Amino acid sequence: MANDTKERILAAALEMFSQNGYAGTNIRELSASLGLVKSGVYKHYESKEAIWNALLDEMIAYYEEHFGSPEHLPSVPDSLEGLIQMTMQMVDFTVHDKRIIMTRKVLTLEQFRDVRARELATKHFLTGLTDMFTQVFLGMMDKGLLRREDPKMLAFAYTAPISALIHLCDREPEKANEAIAQIETFSRHFIKTYGGTDVIPE
C-alpha cells in the first residue's frame, strides 16, 4: 500500500533526522533502511525537504492531538503524593518512549533552522509543560494541597528543572536512572516547599 510506505518513510526519517540532523541525513541511507533503493522514496515524496515538512506536519499534529486541547489535561491529584506519582509516571514515559525521544532530539537539532521546529520546540520544552501544570496546580490549590501562589510561576519552577533533566537523559542516556531519581528528589523537595498546610485557606 502507498500509505504504508509513506508512513514508513516518515518513521525512518524521524530516526535518521534525530540522530544525524537534517543536513547529516542522506536519502540513500534512509531508503536502504527500508529495503528500498533511493529513487523509490521519490515515488512518495518529491524531495528531501518534502519529507522534512511532512514529518513536521506529523509531529505538530501529534502534539496537538495528545497535548493540544484541555481535555488531555491530567486529572488533578488528590494528594501531594499523587502529584509525585503522576509526575514520575509522565517522566518515565517521556524518557523511555522512543518516538518522543526522537521528536525531542529532532526539535533540538533543527530549532535554529526551521521556524515551525522552533515553535514546536518551545511548546515541547517550555510552554506546553508550564501551561499543563498551571492547570494542575490551580486544581491542587483549590483542594488546599498547594499554597496559594501564582500557579503559573509554580508550574514554571516545577517543570523547568524536570525538563532540564529530561534533556540530560536524551543527551546522556546512561545517566537516565540517576536523572530520574533526581527528578523524584526534586519533586519531593517541591511539595515540601509549596505543599499546603492542613489549615483551610481563607
Add this chain to the structure above:
Amino acid sequence: MANDTKERILAAALEMFSQNGYAGTNIRELSASLGLVKSGVYKHYESKEAIWNALLDEMIAYYEEHFGSPEHLPSVPDSLEGLIQMTMQMVDFTVHDKRIIMTRKVLTLEQFRDVRARELATKHFLTGLTDMFTQVFLGMMDKGLLRREDPKMLAFAYTAPISALIHLCDREPEKANEAIAQIETFSRHFIKTYGGTDVIPE
C-alpha cells in the same frame, strides 16, 4: 601571520557551525567569509574535522579558564537584592554575548554526535551552573540570607529555570526581553520563597 588566520578560521567555524551545524557547513562558504579560497584553509587545518576538533579544544579551554576553577566563583552577595543583581548581570551578559550564544548553539547542535560536545553541553547547561550556585547559596546561608536547606537542591531549582529561559533566548531572540523579565520575576519569587527569616525583603 599564520596564527592570525588560524584563529580567524576558528572564529568563522564557530559562526557557521552554530548556525548550520557541522554537517550543514561547507568549507567553501567558510573560506569565503574570510576572503579566502577554500584550498586556503587547508594550509592551516588538514581537514574539516580537524577544524571541528580545534574549535572544541578552544571551547573546552575557554570554559575551564572562565568557569573551571573555584577562583572564578562570583562573590557571595550581601543581600537578597544582591543575588538578583548578580543573577541579572550574568544573564544579561550570557544572553547578549555573541560568542557565548554561538557556543551554546554549537553544543546544542552537536551534543548527540560528539562525546566531548556532549560533556561540555552538560557542564554549560546544567552542572556548571548548579555547582557554581551551590557555592553561592552556601555562602548566603552562612550569612543568614537563605533558609538552610540542601544548597545543591536550591541551586538546581534556581538555575534550571533560568537556563531554560536562556535557551529560549537562543531559540527565539525576539523574545529575549520578555524572557529576561521573566527571569527577574522568577528570581524574586525564589528569594521570597527561600529568603532567610532574619532578613525580610521589602
Add this chain to the structure above:
DNA sequence: CATTATAGTGAACGAAAGGTCACCTGTCAA
C-alpha cells in the same frame, strides 16, 4: 643576495549528494 619557509591561488579529482527517467511488474477495475 640567494634561499627557504609561509600563506595563498586556481584547477582538478573522486566521492557522494539530491534528483530524474525509462522501464519493469503485479493489482485491479472496466
Add this chain to the structure above:
DNA sequence: TTGACAGGTGACCTTTCGTTCACTATAATG
C-alpha cells in the same frame, strides 16, 4: 482480456562536497 496505474528498480545526470596539488608571491633568514 486489457489497460491503467501504483510502487519499485537501476542507470544516469548535475551539483557540491572535502581534499589535493602544482604553482606563485611575499617575507624572513642564512
